Amino acid sequence: MANFIIEFNRDLFNTISQHLEDNFPNEGCGFFLGKEGTPRVVTEVLPVVNSKEGDQRRRFEIAAIDYIKAEQYALTNGLNLLGIYHSHPNHPAIPSEHDRKQALPYFSYLILSIQNGKFAKATSWRLQETTQQFEEEIIHINKLKLT
Amino acid sequence: MSKIIIPTPLRKFTNQTATIQTNGTTVQAAIEELATKFPDLKQHLFDQSGTIRSFIRIFVGDDDIQSLEKEATKVSQHTIISIVPAIAGG
Numbered sequence: 001m002a003n004f005i006i007e008f009n010r011d012l013f014n015t016i017s018q019h020l021e022d023n024f025p026n027e028g029c030g031f032f033l034g035k036e037g038t039p040r041v042v043t044e045v046l047p048v049v050n051s052k053e054g055d056q057r058r059r060f061e062i063a064a065i066d067y068i069k070a071e072q073y074a075l076t077n078g079l080n081l082l083g084i085y086h087s088h089p090n091h092p093a094i095p096s097e098h099d100r101k102q103a104l105p106y107f108s109y110l111i112l113s114i115q116n117g118k119f120a121k122a123t124s125w126r127l128q129e130t131t132q133q134f135e136e137e138i139i140h141i142n143k144l145k146l147t
Numbered sequence: 148m149s150k151i152i153i154p155t156p157l158r159k160f161t162n163q164t165a166t167i168q169t170n171g172t173t174v175q176a177a178i179e180e181l182a183t184k185f186p187d188l189k190q191h192l193f194d195q196s197g198t199i200r201s202f203i204r205i206f207v208g209d210d211d212i213q214s215l216e217k218e219a220t221k222v223s224q225h226t227i228i229s230i231v232p233a234i235a236g237g
Contacts, residue, residue, distance in 0.1 A: 027237070052235070062234040064204050064211065071152055071229065075165055081155045086236055098237040106156040109236070 004137035005039030006082070006108050006124050008032075012045050013141050017112060017119040019047045020087035024117040026056035029086040031070045032110070033079040039140060040082050040108065046070055059098070060086045083108030083124075090115055093123040095134050103127040108137055122146060149177050149226035156232065160187040174205055175218035177228055192230070204231045 008016075012032070020028040030047040034040065048070075052061040062084070074081045084107055088094075093113040095103075103109055105127050113120045125134040139146040151167045158165060167184070171177035178199065182189045194200050205212045206229040212220045222228065 059237040060235060064206060064231040065209060067154075067231050067234055068152075068206055068209075068229045071154060074155070075152070084234060084236075096237050098235075102233065102235045104156040104232055106159070 004108075004124075004126055004135065005140060006042065006110070006137050007039045007140040007143065008042045010142050012042055013122075015045045015047070016085050016110070017122075019045075020085070020112050020114050021117055021119060023050065023087060023089075024114050025089045026050060027052075027058070027060040027087050027089060029060040029062055029084065031062075031084055032082055032108075033070070033074050033077075034082050036080045036082070039138075042082060044077075044079065045085075046073065057089055081107075083110060085110040085112065087112050087114045093121045095123075095125055100127070100132070100134055103134070105129040109134070110139075148224045149222035149228055151177060151181055151228045151230065154230050154232055157188060157191055157230070160191065161185045172221060172223075173218065174207065174212055174220045174222060174228060177222055178205070178218075178230075202233045204233075205229070206231055 027050055029050050032042045032045050034043040048062055048066040050056050050060045051063040052059045070081055093111045108124050110124045112122045124137040124139050126137055128135050148170055153161050167181055169177040169180040171180050207220055
């Protein structure tokens with residue numbers, strides 16, 4: 001167990017949860033950037049459009065051009081692209097098999113459960129390259145562990 | 148000569164270097180030069196037949212090379228090549 005930690009301040013975390021509540025009942029998604037380290041510290045959030053064609057209540061996709069912009073923004077501003085967030089509308093904040101198969105090592109995958117339009121729970125995960133399984137990451141909000 | 152932006156998850160194979168200058172005059176040549184310089188990248192960029200992997204898209208500026216001349220797309224000194232992994236889930 002590596003005990004990964006990712007840290008948000010309350011305002012940034014609220015930006016994410018508000019974005020995902022606004023997208024309910026569809027899945028919403030976006031990027032977060034900041035400083036690599038132990039813990040990872042998020043300093044910026046980049047909400048993007050769910051570009052998935054078809055059922056956005058069960059799937060999300062980020063357009064290639066949005067990914068390129070996020071990488072370029074990180075480079076320009078001396079930040080690291082740390083991860084991706086998305087919502088599970090009316091489902092638990094547990095990664096699906098589809099999430100795992102699509103995941104890349106390195107990134108933090110933050111999942112928010114949105115129940116009836118309101119934020120309910122958040123978890124974060126990193127894919128382990130050797131096992132191709134997710135390992136849960138501890139979330140800190142204003143330096144306090146999110147439970 | 149073109150600049151390749153390495154996607155963050157692959158930077159551990161480039162000694163954490165984020166951008167690489169290459170001399171190739173096509174996308175294929177530039178990507179191959181990158182893989183020669185950082186051999187550990189090869190398996191993440193190309194399949195066994197040497198074709199760029201299906202879940203990776205290559206952009207020249209804002210354009211997907213699939214809408215241009217694919218791997219034969221010409222690049223110049225100011226071209227920015229982006230390697231874009233698929234980002235999706237459910």
